Amino acid sequence: MMKRVIWLISGLNRRMMKLLFALALIAYIASVWGTYTNMRSIQEHGEMKIEQRIDEAVAPLREKIRDLEQSFSQKYPPVKFLSEKDRKRILITGGAGFVGSHLTDKLMMDGHEVTVVDNFFTGRKRNVEHWIGHENFELINHDVVEPLYIEVDQIYHLASPASPPNYMYNPIKTLKTNTIGTLNMLGLAKRVGARLLLASTSEVYGDPEVHPQNEEYWGHVNPIGPRACYDEGKRVAETMCYAYMKQEGVEVRVARIFNTFGSRMHMNDGRVVSNFILQALQGEPLTVYGSGAQTRAFQYVSDLVNGLVLLMNSNISSPVNLGNPEEHTILEFARLIKSLVVSRSQIQFLPEAQDDPQRRRPDIRKAKMLLGWEPVVRVIRGRCTRNDRETQLITS
Numbered sequence: 001m002m003k004r005v006i007w008l009i010s011g012l013n014r015r016m017m018k019l020l021f022a023l024a025l026i027a028y029i030a031s032v033w034g035t036y037t038n039m040r041s042i043q044e045h046g047e048m049k050i051e052q053r054i055d056e057a058v059a060p061l062r063e064k065i066r067d068l069e070q071s072f073s074q075k076y077p078p079v080k081f082l083s084e085k086d087r088k089r090i091l092i093t094g095g096a097g098f099v100g101s102h103l104t105d106k107l108m109m110d111g112h113e114v115t116v117v118d119n120f121f122t123g124r125k126r127n128v129e130h131w132i133g134h135e136n137f138e139l140i141n142h143d144v145v146e147p148l149y150i151e152v153d154q155i156y157h158l159a160s161p162a163s164p165p166n167y168m169y170n171p172i173k174t175l176k177t178n179t180i181g182t183l184n185m186l187g188l189a190k191r192v193g194a195r196l197l198l199a200s201t202s203e204v205y206g207d208p209e210v211h212p213q214n215e216e217y218w219g220h221v222n223p224i225g226p227r228a229c230y231d232e233g234k235r236v237a238e239t240m241c242y243a244y245m246k247q248e249g250v251e252v253r254v255a256r257i258f259n260t261f262g263s264r265m266h267m268n269d270g271r272v273v274s275n276f277i278l279q280a281l282q283g284e285p286l287t288v289y290g291s292g293a294q295t296r297a298f299q300y301v302s303d304l305v306n307g308l309v310l311l312m313n314s315n316i317s318s319p320v321n322l323g324n325p326e327e328h329t330i331l332e333f334a335r336l337i338k339s340l341v342v343s344r345s346q347i348q349f350l351p352e353a354q355d356d357p358q359r360r361r362p363d364i365r366k367a368k369m370l371l372g373w374e375p376v377v378r379v380i381r382g383r384c385t386r387n388d389r390e391t392q393l394i395t396s
């Protein structure tokens with residue numbers, strides 16, 4: 001009986017064992033399968049992650065390639081072909097500024113190789129961006145206060161803030177730019193045998209006692225006033241040019257530039273043309289400093305650029321005035337802008353600026369006689385516009 005019971009139990013056990021064994025096998029297979037599928041999904045997930053990472057890393061490269069492709073197919077303004085003999089390597093310091101960028105356009109379109117150097121204090125990359133990538137064009141972010149080593153035939157030295165609020169913002173920097181910067185450029189001109197044209201200014205005449213101002217006039221400048229950093233900076237820059245000419249035989253040209261206006265003048269430039277246009281377009285009062293009886297004569301930037309190129313390529317080494325002799329009082333000019341804009345702005349009289357020149361008008365007989373140059377754009381007609389960054393008086 002006992003034996004039978006043991007047999008039954010062991011028989012049951014065997015079955016149980018088999019059952020347990022089968023269950024364990026199924027559990028094992030299930031767990032192996034689970035791990036396998038889990039690993040696969042981890043692997044797939046990992047692969048997706050890697051792909052995503054690659055995509056992220058490649059995205060900027062793809063963008064760069066697209067930009068490059070675009071730049072190859074970019075349409076530049078038309079450029080003349082010049083033979084090797086006539087094509088010059090030209091450096092423009094301050095070439096991304098208001099006047100510099102228009103000069104860049106002219107020289108590029110004439111077929112020259114142009115290198116623009118700018119520290120972007122008042123210059124803007126967007127003023128020359130339409131040339132970026134062109135084989136004749138190069139843009140260098142550089143401050144002329146540091147030496148520059150480059151091979152060129154001509155240097156247009158324009159680098160300096162020109163608007164009174166800009167040049168008074170950091171007078172020491174303005175002085176360094178006009179003195180050390182000019183020395184560096186003259187040193188470069190000497191080393192490579194280049195001709196240098198200095199963009200000087202009507203401000204060398206200060207608050208003039210001679211009217212209109214001719215090139216023989218020595219000026220009336222306050223050496224310690226708020227404008228001195230620019231006036232005296234430009235005067236010493238002229239002195240440096242003639243010292244290098246006499247002592248080192250450097251070929252120099254000096255343009256005394258009178259008030260100029262045109263496109264790419266920044267809205268916050270602070271000079272009277274952009275201030276009045278912006279104020280009139282916004283219906284704000286036109287701010288006249290002092291009584292408004294002080295006079296200025298405004299030339300259009302295209303006239304100035306033509307004059308600069310003519311002067312550079314002439315044989316006149318003494319200073320030459322470049323400006324439009326059409327003279328207006330500032331009050332007349334405020335009324336003119338109001339009428340062009342058809343604005344209901346009031347005229348607001350503010351305190352007079354210290355040392356503000358009271359009468360200014362260029363005598364341009366020298367430029368007419370020796371360069372055959374005179375301005376062709378009249379200021380008195382036109383219309384005013386603005387976009388998000390500049391105001392413009394479009395002349396007709």
Ligand SMILES: O=c1ccn([C@@H]2O[C@H](COP(=O)(O)OP(=O)(O)O[C@H]3OC[C@@H](O)[C@H](O)[C@H]3O)[C@@H](O)[C@H]2O)c(=O)[nH]1
Binds near residue numbers: 272
């Ligand atoms: O909002 C303004 C701005 C300026 N003005 C006046 O308008 C006259 C012209 O002032 P701007 O600031 O345009 O220019 P300035 O003639 O004083 O200096 C300029 O001279 C020639 C260039 O070398 C330079 O670009 C700049 O220094 C000044 O009498 C000034 O006091 C106003 O009445 N209201």
